[in-house]
Structure formats: C-alpha cells, structure tokens
Amino acid sequence: MNPRTRKALEFVLDNLVWFMLVFVLIVFSIFVPNYFQLGIFANIIEASSVLGVMSIGLSLVIIAGHMDLSVESVAALSAMTVGILFCSSGIGMGIQLNPQWLMVPVSLLIAMAVGGIIGAFNGYLVVKVKMSAFIITLASYIWVRGLVLVISGGRSAQDLAPAIRWFAIQRLAGLPLTAWIAVACFVLFSLIMAKTPFGRHLIMIGGNETATFRAGIRVNRNLVIAFVLAGAIAGLAGWLLAIRTSGATANLGVGLLFNAFAAVVIGGVSLKGGVGTLPGVYAGVLLLSSINTAINLMGLPANFTQVIHGLLVLAAVLLDAFKQTIRQRLA
C-alpha cells in the first residue's frame, strides 16, 4: 500500500463519523420529503444543544478512563435549582435581580456550581476511596434525581425570568443563542483536549494510568478536575434545558443519559478510555439529532426513535471493532 492511500484511509477512519453524518444527511435529503431546508438543519443543531453539552462532560471522563452516569440527574438538579430560584409561577420563587441581565450570569454560575459540587463529590470518591466510578456515579444518578424530587415535591416551576429566556429567543445567523453556546463549548473543549497539557494528560491517563503516575503527572488531581468539569458542564446543560422549557419539571431530561452515551460511542470515544475526540462526539450528537428529525418528518411514531438509537449504538460499537482490525492491518 503506498503512503498516500494509507494516509487517506487513516483520515477516513479518524473522521468516520463525519462521513456517516454527511452520508445520512444526503440520503435523508433525497428520500425524506421536506428534509432539505436550512430551517431543518438549523433545527437539528438547535435540538442537539443540550445533548451536545452533556456529551462533552461525559466524554472528558470516559476519555480519562472512567465513567460518569450522573450527568443526566445533575443537569436536572441544576435546571430545577435555576427553575425554583428564577421562575415566577409553580414552585418558582421568582427572585428578581437588578439590573435584569444580572440574572443570566448568576443563574448560570449557580447551575454550574451545583453540577461542579456533585462532580467533586464523585471525583473525590473515585480518587481517594478508590471506588469504581461506574458504581459511584450510578448511585449519584439515583440520589441526585431523588434530590430533584425532594426539592420540587414532584411539582414544577414555570415562567422563567424573561431576561434568561432571552437566550432561547434571540437568534444569531439563524440559530438561537443556546445552540451557539453548545457550539462554543465544543470548540473550547476540543481545543483544551488537543492543545493543552491538561487535555494531553487526560488522554494519557485514559491510556495507561500507571505510566502517567510514574511519569510524575498528578493523576488524582487531573481526574478530580475532569469529574468537576463533567459536573459543571452537566450543570450548564441543565441551565440550557431550563431555558428551553422555560422552567423545570421533576422528570426533566429523563433518558438524556442514554442518548449522551450513544452520541459519545457513535462519536468514536472508546469506553476503555484514552481514545476519542470531541469533534467526533459533536458529529455523533448531530447524527442522532438528524435521525430524530427524519423520524419526525416521516411521521413515524416517536417510539421508533429509541429502537433506532439502540441499533445505532450497536452499529457504532461494531464499527469501532472493525476500525481496530483495519488499523492493525495498516500498522
């Protein structure tokens, strides 16, 4: 095999999910009526913003060789906290700040702080008590959702302060600001993972934790930061969720975790750790979102979505194994 075909093949393998996305978009545009419109594409990006943001945090922890099942419940707790504080009806307390815009940074900080604290708790237990991240975050997944029920009493908060709602309504280049926030997060964290020592260390910890420890990298510190980031980013996802629904309900975001997982795996992140990039994850998120949109447009019952997502995850894992064999042949 000459070096050029080899390079081309490696490029395709590295960016497989983007090719899949383009392929799927073309197929849908041809076969699904009304699919090919700018509005639909904008809608795909918009609909994927919460899922996208949540997938970033999940990816960081999985790339570092661990697991965070709590992101969905953390997002719900952050959303509920913001809802209770800044909604004016339901269980909302309707807190007003002067000037109005001050509510935006304050609510955002509160949402991210709530997430960050739970992330720190998870990280501490994983690093210091050396428990399995799977079990700890499974527990958090359950108790944090329980906490949402406790603080809301099962009721909901409606009518989020207009100053915060502004983000869902205001559009820039055809996309609401919430979608731009998701895109900005992907750009920011893609750069962090690819260009900074912190990102490099996370990837190496996911590859061989012992080696990084021996090399003098502060593994524990980096892992705790990754968990805190995952929590804070989940908090941001919850903030976006509250804005999109203009409030919070006790069962807000149920099922997002599995979609986030699907996106992360489809995006080429290995559950074994150490492998995967955030642009790939974003492509995975967009892929899921475009399939959802197609299902809606075709008028299929929404229940099909879940079946298709499940099959897609299976396909992604199979594809991953297939990629591995091709790579071994290349080497």
Add this chain to the structure above:
Amino acid sequence: MTEPLLVLENVTKNYGAIQALRGISFSIGKGEVVALLGDNGAGKSTLVKIIAGGLEPSSGRMLFEGKEFLAKSPAEAKAAGIETVYQDLSLCTNVDVVANFFMGREITRKVLGIPILDERAMEAVVGKALASAGTRIPSLRTNVEHLSGGQRQAIELNRFVHWGGKLVLLDEPFAALGVEQTRRGLEMIRQVANQGIGVVIITHIMQQAFQVADRIVVIRQGVVAGDVARNKTSPDAVINMITGETLAGAGPAG
C-alpha cells in the same frame, strides 16, 4: 569511592507479615554504575520502587546528596532528579512517540496566559534525541501501539538519557531488545554515568552486569548478600552470592 549520591540505611518493607526487604543498606556514588542482582523475589523491584517514590518503606532511611530523602510520589522523586525505567514499560500506547517522550514535561508556550502544547518544538527535540542514539522510528507521530517491543523500549531508554537528572534506576531495561540494541543501550548507560549521573541497573544477565557495572550488589531474601567492585569478583562468585552458597556479605574481595 566517589562522593555518595544516594545512601540507603537499613531500609525495610513489610507487606503484612511478609518481609519483602529486611534491611537494605548500600550506597551509590556520582557517576557510578551499580548492578543490582538477585534471584526472582529477592526484593529488587520493591527496592527500586521505594527509591523512585512508588512505594513507601516500612522503616529505615535514605540520604540523597547528603540530605534525608523520602519520595512520597514519583513526581517528588523526579523533581529531586531520579529517573526510572520500569520493567513493565511505562508508555501510553494510545498517544504518539512525542507525547510519550514528554509525558508530564510538555514544552508549552503561553497564549493569553494559557499553556499551549508546542508540538513543533517537542518533535524537534525527540527527533534529535532519537537520531543521536541511533534509534530509527518511521514516524514520531505514530501511536506507540503500532510500534514493536524493541522500539518501545528504545523510546524509554532514550527518554531517560535525555532527561538525565542525577540518578537513574533501570529495572531490566533490555528485556525486549535485540543484541545490537542492547549493546547500544549499555553504551548509553556508560555515557550517562560519565556525565556524573548515578545508575542502578537491575538485570538477570550476568554478562550485562559485568560489562557495564562498576560495582555489583547482590540481594538475597531481602538483605544485601554481597557488595563488591566488579573488577574484584567473578561471575561464578556472584552466582554463589545470589543462590546463597556464600555467606552473606562474604564476597571474594571482602
């Protein structure tokens, strides 16, 4: 002997009731190569881990450059100037050669106060280091998982030569190397020692020990069973010390 770099005094390590090290005392001078020999399970790797900060000793003390020394983590040992090459390789196979070479010590430049990896500078350094050691690796940007065992070990050896420090610990560094690469590896050790760096090399191969070491220290059942200058002993005598046919400490030269 030259000025002592590292002195161990009665270092012990217990795992519950099991005594892996029962009191090790010896010293390493600057620019000296010490071969650490002993049968499987004699405690060599445990000892290396204690010096390198991977394990804490149960008792005893160490002096590094005349000062009391105890590394609580590999990072501390590294900061003090102790480099270690472990028996099971310490490479991250999921990243490329350059990333492994600089693991934990990346060259960065500040952009708006944020450290950004300087890939070009790092690649240049690695290219130079590997070339001067005669190691050939097709592309520095290939992930280590695609490299052979020998190439991987060469990366580790080049890494320690490059970073140097004050003391180098090598735990069976040549296990995956061919004849020619081993010869070059032994040369590297001499070269490093000539710069005034102390070297401790664990090996099973008597010939290697006699080729490279200034002094040979034998550990048996967790104690030093012999500590002799290379030119005052013979392979047979050392084997006797390892297997325990000679009394502890009774090397031929005394």
